[in-house]
Amino acid sequence: MTLPGPGDPRALGGSVTPANDHLFTSASPPGGPTPSATAAPGTVSCAGGALLVAVDVRPHDSTAELRLRGELDVAASEDLRRHIGAVIDRHDPHRLLLDLSELSFADSSGLAVLVWAHQVMAGHGRQLRLHHPQSRVLRIMNIAGLHNRLHITEANAAVRRRPPGSHRTHA
Numbered sequence: 001m002t003l004p005g006p007g008d009p010r011a012l013g014g015s016v017t018p019a020n021d022h023l024f025t026s027a028s029p030p031g032g033p034t035p036s037a038t039a040a041p042g043t044v045s046c047a048g049g050a051l052l053v054a055v056d057v058r059p060h061d062s063t064a065e066l067r068l069r070g071e072l073d074v075a076a077s078e079d080l081r082r083h084i085g086a087v088i089d090r091h092d093p094h095r096l097l098l099d100l101s102e103l104s105f106a107d108s109s110g111l112a113v114l115v116w117a118h119q120v121m122a123g124h125g126r127q128l129r130l131h132h133p134q135s136r137v138l139r140i141m142n143i144a145g146l147h148n149r150l151h152i153t154e155a156n157a158a159v160r161r162r163p164p165g166s167h168r169t170h171a
Contacts, residue, residue: 051076053083057091064093069102072110081113085120094126101132101155111144118150129153 051070058065064087072080088096096117106114114130121128132155133141141147 051080053080055083055087057087057093059091062092062094063097064088064091064095065097065099067099067102071105072103072113073105073107074109077109077113080110081116084113084117088117088120092124096121096126096128097131098128099131100137101134103137104134106137106140108144111141111146114141114150115146127151131155 051068051072053069054067056065056067057063066084066087068080070076084096087093098114098117114128118128128151130141130150130152132153138147138152138154141150141152146152
């Protein structure tokens with residue numbers, strides 16, 4: 001599926017190549033996600049800078065990785081949902097990795113986006129993996145019971161929440 005239009009960097013005069021295929025400007029109202037002058041190249045600032053998202057697509061192993069930095073709350077959750085949806089539609093990855101190592105906070109609306117992404121990927125026989133959440137974010141996921149539903153790889157744990165291959169296909 002092609003995504004030209006307001007959500008595509010080409011709509012702003014940019015170009016899309018394997019090196020900069022980031023899909024970072026969405027059709028949000030003013031104040032929505034925009035490339036940030038202070039953010040690293042290939043990132044977008046959502047919710048006025050509360051959340052930065054970077055995308056790395058590795059076609060050789062059909063993996064897309066989104067690195068989240070900042071806070072995933074009600075102000076940023078719908079922007080993140082649009083970005084994840086665009087990556088899935090455009091690249092159809094077999095594995096979607098969300099690197100949460102720089103995500104300092106997630107509220108219930110942010111967790112809902114993670115569950116939604118899991119459902120979308122599982123519905124296509126694909127996998128969502130959450131990598132290295134900070135202890136504060138991991139605690140929120142554990143309280144919500146998501147550690148039993150989502151594949152979470154902890155940064156410092158050799159112990160996994162579930163054995164490999166025992167993923168659930170519903171959330």
